[in-house]
Amino acid sequence: MKMAKPILDVQDIYTYFYTESGVVEALDGVSFDVNQGEPVGIVGESGCGKTVTAKSTLRILDKNGKTVSGKIIYKGIDLLELPDLQMRKIRGKEIAMIFQDPMTSLNPIFKIDDQMTEVIALHRDCSKKEALEYAIEALEQVGIPDPATRINDYPHQFSGGQRQRVFIARALALQPSLLIADEPTTALDVTIQAQILELIKEMQRKHGLAMMLITHNLGVVAETTKRVHIFYGGRVVESGPTEDIFIDPKHPYTRALFDSIPSLEKDKHRLATIPGLVPRLINPPKGCRFHPRCKFATEICMRERPPDVLIDKQKGRRVQCHHFEELDLHVDESTIKERSQIIEEA
Amino acid sequence: MVSTFEKYEAIDMFSEWNPKTDPIINLINLKKWFPISEQSILFSRVVAQIKAVDGVDLFLNKGETLGLVGESGCGKSTTARVAVKLEEPTEGAVYFKGIDIFQPMTREEELAIKRQLQMVFQDPYSSLNPRRMVLDLIREPFDIHFPDMTYEEKESRVLEILAKVGLEDYHALRYPHEFSGGQRQRIGIARALAIHPEVVLLDEPVSALDVSVQAQILNLLHDLQVEFNLTYMFIAHDLSVIKHVSDRVAVMYLGKIMEMSPTGELFRKTAHPYSVSLLSAIPRPDPRIKKDRIILEGDVPSPINPPSGCPFHPRCYKAQEICSKVTPNLEELEAGHFVACHFPEI
Ligand SMILES: Nc1ncnc2c1ncn2[C@@H]1O[C@H](COP(=O)(O)OP(=O)(O)OP(=O)(O)O)[C@@H](O)[C@H]1O
Ligand SMILES: Nc1ncnc2c1ncn2[C@@H]1O[C@H](COP(=O)(O)OP(=O)(O)OP(=O)(O)O)[C@@H](O)[C@H]1O
Ligand code: SF4
Ligand code: SF4
Ligand SMILES: [Mg+2]
Ligand SMILES: [Mg+2]
Numbered sequence A: 001m002k003m004a005k006p007i008l009d010v011q012d013i014y015t016y017f018y019t020e021s022g023v024v025e026a027l028d029g030v031s032f033d034v035n036q037g038e039p040v041g042i043v044g045e046s047g048c049g050k051t052v053t054a055k056s057t058l059r060i061l062d063k064n065g066k067t068v069s070g071k072i073i074y075k076g077i078d079l080l081e082l083p084d085l086q087m088r089k090i091r092g093k094e095i096a097m098i099f100q101d102p103m104t105s106l107n108p109i110f111k112i113d114d115q116m117t118e119v120i121a122l123h124r125d126c127s128k129k130e131a132l133e134y135a136i137e138a139l140e141q142v143g144i145p146d147p148a149t150r151i152n153d154y155p156h157q158f159s160g161g162q163r164q165r166v167f168i169a170r171a172l173a174l175q176p177s178l179l180i181a182d183e184p185t186t187a188l189d190v191t192i193q194a195q196i197l198e199l200i201k202e203m204q205r206k207h208g209l210a211m212m213l214i215t216h217n218l219g220v221v222a223e224t225t226k227r228v229h230i231f232y233g234g235r236v237v238e239s240g241p242t243e244d245i246f247i248d249p250k251h252p253y254t255r256a257l258f259d260s261i262p263s264l265e266k267d268k269h270r271l272a273t274i275p276g277l278v279p280r281l282i283n284p285p286k287g288c289r290f291h292p293r294c295k296f297a298t299e300i301c302m303r304e305r306p307p308d309v310l311i312d313k314q315k316g317r318r319v320q321c322h323h324f325e326e327l328d329l330h331v332d333e334s335t336i337k338e339r340s341q342i343i344e345e346a
Numbered sequence B: 001m002v003s004t005f006e007k008y009e010a011i012d013m014f015s016e017w018n019p020k021t022d023p024i025i026n027l028i029n030l031k032k033w034f035p036i037s038e039q040s041i042l043f044s045r046v047v048a049q050i051k052a053v054d055g056v057d058l059f060l061n062k063g064e065t066l067g068l069v070g071e072s073g074c075g076k077s078t079t080a081r082v083a084v085k086l087e088e089p090t091e092g093a094v095y096f097k098g099i100d101i102f103q104p105m106t107r108e109e110e111l112a113i114k115r116q117l118q119m120v121f122q123d124p125y126s127s128l129n130p131r132r133m134v135l136d137l138i139r140e141p142f143d144i145h146f147p148d149m150t151y152e153e154k155e156s157r158v159l160e161i162l163a164k165v166g167l168e169d170y171h172a173l174r175y176p177h178e179f180s181g182g183q184r185q186r187i188g189i190a191r192a193l194a195i196h197p198e199v200v201l202l203d204e205p206v207s208a209l210d211v212s213v214q215a216q217i218l219n220l221l222h223d224l225q226v227e228f229n230l231t232y233m234f235i236a237h238d239l240s241v242i243k244h245v246s247d248r249v250a251v252m253y254l255g256k257i258m259e260m261s262p263t264g265e266l267f268r269k270t271a272h273p274y275s276v277s278l279l280s281a282i283p284r285p286d287p288r289i290k291k292d293r294i295i296l297e298g299d300v301p302s303p304i305n306p307p308s309g310c311p312f313h314p315r316c317y318k319a320q321e322i323c324s325k326v327t328p329n330l331e332e333l334e335a336g337h338f339v340a341c342h343f344p345e346i
Helices: A050-058 A084-094 A112-124 A128-141 A160-173 A190-207 A218-224 A242-247 A252-259 A299-303 A333-344 B002-006 B076-083 B107-116 B134-145 B151-164 B169-173 B181-193 B211-228 B239-245 B263-268 B273-281
Strands: A006-019 A022-035 A039-043 A065-074 A095-098 A178-182 A210-215 A227-232 A235-241 A309-312 A317-319 B025-039 B044-060 B065-069 B091-096 B117-120 B199-203 B231-236 B248-253 B256-262 B331-334 B337-339
Touching: A006 A050, A006 A210, A022 A039, A022 A050, A022 A065, A022 A210, A022 A227, A022 A235, A039 A050, A039 A218, A050 A065, A050 A095, A050 A178, A050 A210, A084 A095, A084 A112, A095 A160, A112 A128, A112 A160, A128 A160, A160 A190, A190 A210, A190 A218, A190 B273, A210 A218, A218 A242, A227 A242, A227 A252, A235 A242, A235 A252, A252 B211, B025 B076, B044 B065, B044 B076, B044 B256, B065 B076, B065 B239, B076 B117, B076 B199, B076 B231, B107 B117, B107 B134, B117 B181, B134 B151, B134 B169, B134 B181, B151 B169, B151 B181, B181 B211, B211 B239, B231 B239, B239 B263, B248 B263, B248 B273, B256 B263, B256 B273
Parallel strands: A039 A210, A039 A227, A095 A178, A178 A210, B065 B231, B065 B248, B117 B199, B199 B231
Antiparallel strands: A006 A022, A006 A065, A227 A235, A235 A317, A309 A317, B025 B044, B025 B091, B248 B256, B256 B337, B331 B337
16 A cells, blocks of 8 residues: 555644633544545544534634634645635635535525536636536536536525535536535435435546545445544544444444444344433543543543554554553454344345 | 323223234325415415325334334325324324224323324424423323323322433423433433323434434333333334334335335345335445445435326336336235335345
8 A cells, every 4th residue: 555645634623612601622632634535534423523623624614613723734735824815715626515404505596507607717717608518517427417407597496415416516616626525415315315425436536536524424434435533522533444443443432333323233122322422512521532431431531631642654543542452342243244234134 | 100090091992902913003095185275365276285195004013113214205204193193184094903093082082092192203302392391391291181180190200201211300390402412302202101102103213313322212212112012103214223123114105105014024025126225225334345236316206296106116227117107006925025016026
């Protein structure tokens, strides 16, 4: 395996939100990277900081939020240092984002035409007429039937799946180098979800895009990504190749998360659970943020933040846990089978 | 506890029903259409019908869990709402313990039926009145069904059921917005189970929750089912959840049941092309497996003008000419395995 070069290198960022009830420590020293042309997964439960990470990268945080320290190196440039004007050029042209909810990401009062050609003309520095051609071509690529006509329609005239396709078309027509897809299929039905995922994978391969795929669906991660970063409570608790993370997790949270997916088990009616709740990020737990729910927690876990240990440089394998060396969380073959059995039998 | 309840059981209207041989709930050719009308000053005119439920045949046996699965808008919630008598059917019948629940009846009989048939609603955020304390929310069904019960007894029963769903006494004096999604779902479950129903229709009870919290609720539901000998209809769109909880599964598409069979059978000997496509669409959590999936073309059609013949024919990989002309009936191909298709896979 040749050493890939990161296109995005996020280094130790802290993003806070200032609210009436206190400071929300949404990102608490987050570091991870995405290599050129590589599909990377960002995984974790609701509220762990996935969307905030994407928004910090593009500098589109809500007004009450701020990235207070750290570096976000994109193609060698620290985005956090970039003047607003240049940052605007990065958005769309260099880094495109597909949002969680396709309805909120398209403006309902403008035709698709207006929402695509202008940005394309701007970012690709071409005439309106050429931009229209690129737009129609992109719509065709994502499978919108009769794109030359449909481009004159408004967002509400498309179904949820089609809106997400339109949005992907818009993102891709700008020919970005990095695509951030924030739960691109969560709001969609299973059969439509499969269509969109297939489309994203195909586009990613065809255009050699680097991709940051944000999701909490572990099946989607397994099928789409090469490497994964696991988030918990505003921190990256584990990183590594997708296969290693699924089969040989090093962090107790990763293992517990994967064990709570329903599957066919020996005792059919009992699922492994993680006790307690997803942590609040105003006054979060001290030390390791997972300690109130971790069955391996000891005194040091409550007191000290676990260091970020690089256990395999070649693979980019990292973990933040005081006890990872003593724990054996390896998943045996039968468990892996059970997890995905649902299809095997079909 | 059950014995104290028995003194409130005044009427015996279900003497004809034999729990060993007859289903506890039986839906026969159930239809629920919502008219769309055009308003003018003088009159309003029905211009179309939303065929939300369009001829559903379905039964539940005492003590089992029937999973009802299907994509958004296919009519799952509407089916459930009619089955618990929250809405009138347009056509067809619902039998509960052998009695047609829409036949004329006394108020006592009506209450006796409704007490035994409860529903947990889809959305834990909007289904609980935000201005009422948990105590009042859960006490309400007692006020309706057991007006003679003393306030003290009601209160003690509320606390008892709260403990059963894993909440504490002090939670009774709080309002819904003070709870997390998972806790609100527990409140909804407590509310439905407080008056000891026999059948509970659970409408997507875990869909809005994180996997770790989802696992807690699924375990809770199973424990309560064993303790109170409950019959469940469990609605979900996530097939791995359905597979985990169900004894039998019914697959719904555009207002109709496509396939119904014991759970293992459905996954091992999938008969209906729609079920095959649905199973194939699930991303599976094992990164080492490459799979060929059947990707369905197009969107789920509208229930306003559903396709003629078999509602699935525009997307079906097996469709023949007859499929667009003749609607296939739900037929028992093998013992307990019902399929509505002209060319089933078995
Ligand atoms: N504008 C804001 N003001 C205050 N807190 C915020 C704001 N935006 C996000 N947060 C908080 O930051 C944390 C991380 O939120 P984020 O949206 O990144 O979660 P997520 O991982 O994307 O979750 P989900 O899977 O639900 O989308 C949460 O605790 C959230 O409440
Ligand atoms: N009160 C109503 N008036 C008009 N149309 C309705 C009404 N309730 C439901 N519908 C329509 O009936 C169809 C079936 O809706 P239903 O809520 O039963 O679907 P569902 O299978 O529960 O979907 P979901 O998985 O999204 O909850 C949809 O097209 C819906 O828009
Ligand atoms: S640091 Fe301690 S509490 Fe945190 S995951 Fe490791 S063992 Fe558990
Ligand atoms: S009846 Fe025809 S169209 Fe319908 S599922 Fe069967 S083969 Fe497909
Ligand atoms: Mg998010
Ligand atoms: Mg519903």
